[in-house]
């Protein structure tokens with residue numbers, strides 16, 4: 001029998017799992033807005049809306065040919081001036097945070113060679129990508145650090161799936177236009193890896209979307225929203241048990257439910273300000289936070305609201321107006337805002353109604369003169385056929401907290417159907433091209449993400465899907481003590497993939513499992 005990785009690493013065994021019973025630390029309970037604990041910065045923080053918004057640069061391919069585009073990214077330690085006058089060490093794709101944006105036309109094969117000059121192994125996952133299993137970034141498919149010996153989990157060594165110090169990821173990207181993102185996905189250490197800066201956008205474009213006439217070029221803004229905390233010297237604070245990030249996974253007591261920062265960054269800038277024309281803009285929101293949820297609202301509100309046109313898996317069937325948008329970790333909302341509806345000079349603040357004080361603010365737009373604008377929002381955006389769920393298999397997946405105990409310790413953990421992650425355990429073996437209903441059940445806030453295939457939300461607690469559940473999702477925002485049904489069609493590739501909670505501290509503390517498409 002293969003050695004279970006968890007037993008090897010921790011020497012602990014799971015002895016109990018119970019929903020919300022006797023949890024010995026501060027958690028966001030039912031009614032709260034995020035599950036996690038805030039980490040206070042130890043440095044004076046900048047005035048909101050004093051620093052200009054930056055847009056991550058678009059990466060140029062090393063070469064392009066008839067078949068596709070080839071990119072190269074080096075992951076390395078670098079410094080960034082995030083707080084004015086201080087330097088912050090980050091882990092960056094090509095040394096920047098966020099990483100460079102990759103843009104791909106639908107169906108153009110994209111290969112990305114990753115080279116790792118960081119002090120730890122990493123794993124690269126393209127979130128939302130319809131990717132063959134060997135390129136998806138399975139949590140032990142490491143990019144090993146150049147010229148360094150590092151300890152590795154026994155499972156990786158046994159499975160022999162170790163590359164040298166670079167790894168080529170091949171992405172077919174034969175999928176509808178949408179906002180994807182790539183990020184670190186290392187077994188047990190995704191939280192600290194992403195927190196230090198390993199996240200970037202990957203945009204897929206196609207003819208269908210181009211034909212709509214949506215705002216584009218400088219009027220399309222990618223906005224990666226996340227929270228961080230800073231130490232006196234400007235370095236990033238993170239409550240890792242093992243600051244080397246090499247041996248012991250997890251966070252110190254109190255943070256097991258999730259790490260919340262007290263500085264909001266958009267594209268790596270604290271509470272930035274952006275000048276916009278009096279015209280329509282396409283804002284592509286990504287919540288790349290480890291654990292924080294946001295309730296986005298523009299103040300003053302635009303008369304037409306925020307018009308959602310897309311989500312994780314691409315365009316909605318038709319535009320959907322919102323006053324507020326709740327966005328959980330890893331989710332994307334693609335919205336149009338008509339700034340021409342404001343008087344020139346108006347300051348429009350993007351707020352977070354789930355936050356208080358500074359955390360109630362995200363960024364500001366300063367509206368300029370009205371300009372010519374031939375963009376449109378068509379009444380029909382795309383066609384979404386509801387998946388046919390007549391007579392299909394239904395599986396129940398329970399996302400609950402639990403404990404790992406041994407003689408002298410008792411550690412909090414997060415489990416799926418009572419099990420911690422192990423590469424050897426598959427919670428489901430769906431047949432290729434089959435549709436299944438998964439009933440997801442939660443105890444706390446759990447943003448549940450499934451690799452490979454997007455899904456449709458069928459119901460929440462026996463009621464119809466919520467206002468943020470429309471379209472093709474790859475991450476659903478499960479709230480405390482909630483149950484939701486989703487429909488998934490498992491197609492594209494056979495093989496082993498993962499699904500997990502995208503609260504990265506929950507993920508690192510084992511709330512992850514496998515499904516094998518057969």
Ligand code: C2O
Pocket residue numbers: 125127183185330449451500502
């Ligand atoms: Cu965004 Cu499995 O990850």
Ligand code: CU
Pocket residue numbers: 125126127128129449450451452
């Ligand atoms: Cu993913």
Ligand code: CU
Pocket residue numbers: 399414445446447501502503506507511
């Ligand atoms: Cu969770």
